[in-house]
Amino acid sequence: MPISARESLNKLEKEVxxxxxxxxxxxxxxxxxxxxxxxxxxxxxxxxxxxxxxxxDKNIPLENKQNELMIKVFExxxxxxxxxxxxxxxxxxxxxxxxxxxxxxSTKKIKPQKNHVDNCILYxxxxxxxxxxxxxxxxxxxxxxxxxxxxxxxxxxxRSIEKIHMKIFENPSFKLVPFFDPFDVILKNTPDEETFxxxxxxxxxxxxxx
Numbered sequence: 001m002p003i004s005a006r007e008s009l010n011k012l013e014k015e016v017x018x019x020x021x022x023x024x025x026x027x028x029x030x031x032x033x034x035x036x037x038x039x040x041x042x043x044x045x046x047x048x049x050x051x052x053x054x055x056x057d058k059n060i061p062l063e064n065k066q067n068e069l070m071i072k073v074f075e076x077x078x079x080x081x082x083x084x085x086x087x088x089x090x091x092x093x094x095x096x097x098x099x100x101x102x103x104x105x106s107t108k109k110i111k112p113q114k115n116h117v118d119n120c121i122l123y124x125x126x127x128x129x130x131x132x133x134x135x136x137x138x139x140x141x142x143x144x145x146x147x148x149x150x151x152x153x154x155x156x157x158x159r160s161i162e163k164i165h166m167k168i169f170e171n172p173s174f175k176l177v178p179f180f181d182p183f184d185v186i187l188k189n190t191p192d193e194e195t196f197x198x199x200x201x202x203x204x205x206x207x208x209x210x
Contacts, residue, residue, distance in 0.1 A: 005039040008130045012123065016092050021119040025093050035088025035127055037081040043207055044133040044174075045087040046124065048143050049112065051182060065186050069193065076197050077204035084207070086131055090143050091120045111142060121150060128174070135207060136174050140181030147176060166199065177203065 003011075013034040020026045033050035051066050070087070079085045091112040128136070128151075138144040141161040148154035152171055158164050161180060169176040185196045 005130050009039050030093040032092040037086030041086035041131050042084050042134045044136045047089045047139045049091050050089045073200045077200045091116045136176050138178045144178035
């Protein structure tokens with residue numbers, strides 16, 4: 001008897017939680033964070049590194065603000081992790097923590113290395129295969145470019161998220177809709193929180209007609 005989507009996700013979650021593919025991250029003490037949400041979700045949110053749930057690094061500043069922002073998204077739109085939405089990340093334990101620039105009070109987010117993405121992309125592929133979402137929201141320019149390359153065979157690298165923001169890309173399996181990176185909302189207020197939330201409200205309305 002074939003196993004259910006939920007059982008498949010539970011199995012994948014255990015694999016992710018025990019993953020040791022990136023030895024540099026293992027040695028640094030990072031812990032993988034599996035995706036979470038509805039096994040039959042119509043919408044999948046993909047960030048660059050984990051946004052919600054347990055931390056893969058207890059020293060990550062601003063984590064509460066990330067959680068708070070995504071909680072506002074769900075409250076404002078009516079999207080539900082138990083009913084219609086699944087949230088995951090391109091890299092499950094990539095060092096996406098915020099660091100202060102030396103001699104500067106501003107902050108930056110460290111991008112995952114190529115080998116981290118290459119080691120994790122199969123997990124995302126399996127999540128998509130199990131859940132079969134109608135819409136995938138790629139949050140941020142880097143995530144959008146990588147998904148377009150891996151799943152749409154788009155070799156062009158876009159240089160600005162504004163160029164593809166809320167543009168709909170389609171393949172036989174799902175629609176991709178690039179959104180702004182929530183880290184930019186938190187760190188640079190670009191876009192501001194109100195705009196970010198309105199984008200998700202528009203997405204929620206669109207989801208009802210597909």
